[in-house]
Amino acid sequence: MHISDGILAPEWCLVWFAIAIPFIAVGVWQIKRGTKENASYLPMLAMMGAAVFVIAVWHIPVPVTGSCSHPIGTPMSAIIVGPFPTVVLGAIALFFHAFFGHGGLTTLGANIVSMGIVGTFSGYLIYVLLRKVNSPLWLAAGMAGFTGDILCYLAAALELALSLNPGSVLSHWALYSVGYMPTQLPLALAEFVFSAGIVQYIADRMPDLLAKKLWGGVSSA
Amino acid sequence: MLDRFTKTALVLMVVITAIFLTGAYIGYIGGHGMEGTDAMVEEHAASTAANVEATSLVPAITDLVGEPLGFTIAGIVAGFIVGYLWTGLFRRREDA
Numbered sequence: 001m002h003i004s005d006g007i008l009a010p011e012w013c014l015v016w017f018a019i020a021i022p023f024i025a026v027g028v029w030q031i032k033r034g035t036k037e038n039a040s041y042l043p044m045l046a047m048m049g050a051a052v053f054v055i056a057v058w059h060i061p062v063p064v065t066g067s068c069s070h071p072i073g074t075p076m077s078a079i080i081v082g083p084f085p086t087v088v089l090g091a092i093a094l095f096f097h098a099f100f101g102h103g104g105l106t107t108l109g110a111n112i113v114s115m116g117i118v119g120t121f122s123g124y125l126i127y128v129l130l131r132k133v134n135s136p137l138w139l140a141a142g143m144a145g146f147t148g149d150i151l152c153y154l155a156a157a158l159e160l161a162l163s164l165n166p167g168s169v170l171s172h173w174a175l176y177s178v179g180y181m182p183t184q185l186p187l188a189l190a191e192f193v194f195s196a197g198i199v200q201y202i203a204d205r206m207p208d209l210l211a212k213k214l215w216g217g218v219s220s221a
Numbered sequence: 222m223l224d225r226f227t228k229t230a231l232v233l234m235v236v237i238t239a240i241f242l243t244g245a246y247i248g249y250i251g252g253h254g255m256e257g258t259d260a261m262v263e264e265h266a267a268s269t270a271a272n273v274e275a276t277s278l279v280p281a282i283t284d285l286v287g288e289p290l291g292f293t294i295a296g297i298v299a300g301f302i303v304g305y306l307w308t309g310l311f312r313r314r315e316d317a
Contacts, residue, residue, distance in 0.1 A: 001257060002259045003259075003263060004263060004275035004276065004277065005275070005276045005277055006273065006275050006276035007263055007267055007273060007275055011249065040310060041308045043309060043310060044310060046302065046306055047302065047306035047307060049304045050298075050299040050300075050302035050306075051299070051303050052298070053295075054295060055295055056300035057292070058292075058296075059257055059292075060234070060240075063243075067256055067257065067258050067261065068256070068257055069257060069258045070260070076229055094248050097259075098277075098281075099276075099279055099281060100281060100282055100283050100291060100292070100295060101277065101279070101281035101288075102285045104258070104277065104278060104279075105278045105279060106278065128310075157262070160263070160266040161266075164270040164273060165266075165270065171271065172266070173305055176262050176265075178264060179258065179261065180262055181260055183258040184258070185267070201311075202311070205311045206310065206311060212280055215246050
């Protein structure tokens with residue numbers, strides 16, 4: 001889902017930055033609040049940042065398709081440290097990805113929207129909904145990882161279609177999505193497994209570290 | 222003697238490495254270049270519009286030292302951070 005410099009039209013780069021910035025601002029505010037309330041929050045945040053950085057640039061070969069791609073890690077992070085702080089972590093990770101030949105600076109806003117916002121919040125929404133119907137924690141976390149991964153790539157495909165094919169957005173959105181999916185589906189299953197495993201592990205060891213207050217106080221864990 | 226945490230981490234590392242190597246080997250004998258889908262879709266998308274080409278505004282570390290070494294360095298640095306904080310946060314206390 002990393003979109004390189006030069007691919008998107010300048011006006012679309014600005015649009016994606018404009019969407020991303022308010023999410024980052026709220027995330028920074030929540031991080032400041034979280035560090036005051038819980039001494040373990042900052043090291044957990046740093047660990048999630050490093051994890052998202054490496055997971056989202058970790059190209060895994062998929063033999064069936066003869067290509068490779070990467071999971072995103074942000075749905076798992078959203079469950080552990082909260083969705084808005086995860087947008088900040090995603091933005092930092094994506095900035096450094098540009099120095100590894102993945103993504104770009106002008107397209108940073110678009111990449112934050114797909115991985116940091118759509119991937120994070122779609123996965124988190126699934127997690128909250130499944131927990132509200134008493135789904136097991138591991139299943140809710142796994143489904144969050146799977147859904148966030150797939151929707152992140154659908155968002156990236158939409159970003160490409162909106163900028164490059166304004167006259168035929170829907171057909172090109174479908175085309176680019178089909179291009180991503182054969183490789184991404186097996187990796188979304190991998191995202192299911194590690195999201196479920198890590199969240200369950202943390203819940204068993206230190207349940208107080210899971211983000212409990214979300215979006216105005218809805219209990220998630 | 223290795224503690225339980227280290228044993229689990231080592232087993233996980235071996236399993237993950239085995240999955241990567243198996244996938245890469247199957248791709249290799251199948252004659253595939255294992256190109257990244259991000260770049261493939263992006264190239265295809267760029268070809269549908271006029272005068273659009275992927276560029277890079279910043280020098281990529283992977284261009285200087287190669288992808289295997291570049292990502293190894295990134296993985297080691299991130300792994301140390303995650304590993305250090307993980308053990309600090311989750312190590313079972315002796316008196317617990």
